[in-house]
Amino acid sequence: MNPITPVILCGGSGTRLWPRSRKAAPKPFLPLVGDSSLFEATLARASDPAHFTAPIVVAGSAHVDLIEGQSPAGNGMRLIVEPAAKNTAPAIALAAHLVPEDTVMLVCPSDHHIADEAAFLAAALEAARLAAEGWLVAFGIAPTRPETGYGYIKRGEALPGGYRIDRFVEKPDLARAVAYLAEGNYCWNGGIFAFRAGTFLDELAQHRPEMARAVREAVEQGETQGARFLPAFAPFSEIAGDSVDYAVMEETDRAAMVDADMGWSDIGNWQSLREVRADEADEAGNIARGPADLLDCRDVMVETDGPRVSVVGLDDVIVVVDGGEVLVTSSRGAANVGKLKGPSNQ
C-alpha cells in the first residue's frame, strides 16, 4: 500500500480549557499532556516514513507562526492557510486538491490525545486499506463511559478490517448514552477519518456541489509561497461552512468505520485533561503544575503560570491560574467553563 498522507486540522477555539487556552495560544499548541503540545504529538504520531508521507496542515492565518515553530525542521510539511474558518469539510477538500487522487489521506484533529500509539497506527492502517478501496472511513472510538458530549456511530455489516456504518447518532441524552454503551455496537465519532482524495472530492461534488466548486476555485486561484499554500479568499469566503460528518459521511453510501481502542481523549475540558494526566497524580490523586501547596486535599488539580496556589481541605477541585485569570471548578463544573464571561471576552 502507498504511504498515507496525514492531514492535520487546526481549527477550534478550545474555550472550555480557558484560561489556559486563549485565542492567541489555543489548545492544540499547548503542552497539556507531557512536554509536547497536542499538535506536536499529532504530527509525531503519523511521522513514521514506513507508513506516512509528509503531512499537510490546515489552519487559519493566526496560527501560522505557532505551527511552523512547532513543526520539526525538514519534515516536508505543507501548510494550507485557510482564508476563513469554514468547518472541516472545506478544509479537508483543500488538502485533497493538493495530492494525487489516489492518495489516502488520514484526517486528524490536532487537539486530541491518544495514549496507545500502536493501536492508533493499527487502526490507521486498517482505515487506509478500506479507504484505498473507495470507502469513506471513520475511526470508531471504543466508548468508556456514557458520554453525552459526543456523536456516536453504529457498526453495520462487517467488511474486511472494519464495518459499514449503520448510522450516525447526534449527541444523545444520558439514558440513550447508557443504552448505547450497554448495547456494544456504538462507538464515539472522534473526528478521525481516512479517505482516498479522489473519492472524497467525488462525494463532495455529489452531495455539496456548491462547496466543491468553491473549494476548487479557491485552489485554482490560490498561491503557493514556499511550503505554504494560500487558497483564494473570494471563492472560499463564500462557502457555507459544514462539517465532514454532515457534508459527506452522513450522505454517502460508502461510509465505513474501523474499531479504535487507543486511549483516546478529545481533552474537551479540564476534567478530561485531569483524566489524561492521571499518571502525574500523587497518592492522594493530586496533580500540580507550577507552584502549589496542597494541604488535606484529594483529587485536586492545580495548574498555574506563576502565582502560588494554596489549597486546603478540598476534594475534587480544579484550579487554573493563567495570564492573570483564576478559574476554580470541579469535575462536573468543568464542562461549563466555556459559558463563563472570560472565554468569550478575551
Next chain:
Amino acid sequence: MNPITPVILCGGSGTRLWPRSRKAAPKPFLPLVGDSSLFEATLARASDPAHFTAPIVVAGSAHVDLIEGQSPAGNGMRLIVEPAAKNTAPAIALAAHLVPEDTVMLVCPSDHHIADEAAFLAAALEAARLAAEGWLVAFGIAPTRPETGYGYIKRGEALPGGYRIDRFVEKPDLARAVAYLAEGNYCWNGGIFAFRAGTFLDELAQHRPEMARAVREAVEQGETQGARFLPAFAPFSEIAGDSVDYAVMEETDRAAMVDADMGWSDIGNWQSLREVRADEADEAGNIARGPADLLDCRDVMVETDGPRVSVVGLDDVIVVVDGGEVLVTSSRGAANVGKLKGPSNQ
C-alpha cells in the same frame, strides 16, 4: 461613674486570614467587614464621650503608621509602642501606668467584629461598674456553637450586673464543647476585660512580681514623643511574656464576668469572616469582593485584589487572591490555612 478609658491591643499576626492578612498589613488594619478596618471599628465602638475618654492603643513599632493613619484626627489617642511583643499582660500593664489608678480601663483586642454595638455598650458599662468596685471583669461571650477553638469561662455566684467566674476552661474537645453549650453556664472568653488600673497593677504585682517590676521600670525609663509613649527597651525585653488570662485572671480571687450577647466574632479564619459577611451574600449564598464570575455556585466566597476569579459548579468554596497568592479552601479547611507554607514564609 467616671468615663472609661479604652485600651486597644494591636498584637497578633492573623496568619489564618492569609493571603489577605500579611505581616506588613495584618488583620486589624484591613477593611474585612464593611468599609472600615477592624481597628477603626474598635475605636469607633468606644468613642462616645458620654462614656469614654480618649483611647490608649498598644502596638509594635511595625504598625505605628497604620494606626496613626487610621485614627481620627484629634481623638486624643495615646499610642504605646511596645519595644517587643510580650503578650497581653505586659501590654495592659503599660497602659495601666499611663492613667490615674482610679481609671477604669476597657481592654479590647483590635481585630474582632461586634455586630450589636448597643449590646457591647451595655456590657461595657456593666463591666466598668464592677471594675470600679475592684473586680477584674471578663466579657462572657454568649456561645452560639460548640466551638473548640476558644477558651471558656463558667459563671459562678451572681453579682450585681454580673457573676463571679467559677473557673476558666482551656480550649475543649468537641464532646466537652457540646456539653458546655447544653449546660448553659459556659461562655466564650473573648479577650475583652474591664479593670481598675490600680487594681490590675496590684494583682499583677502579687501574681507576677517580676513582670510587674520590669513593666514599671520600662515605664519609668520610657520616653514620651508627642502622642507616642516609648517604654524602655532593656527592662521590657527581659519580660517572660504571658497572657492576661494566665498572669492575672486565673490567679486572682476577684475574677468576675458580664454576659455579652453582641454578635461577636474574632474573625479567626476565612469561614468566620464569611459568616460575618452574611449580609453581603446573594440569594445563592455567594459573596464576592472584587471581579468575580460565579456560575452554578452556592455558598462561594471570592475576595480578589484584582485578577478576575471565575468559579463554576462548586459549593462551599472560599477563593482569595491577594498579592500574587491564590488560596482556595472550604468552611472546614479554613481553620488550617495558618499551616500552609505561605503564611510562614511571607
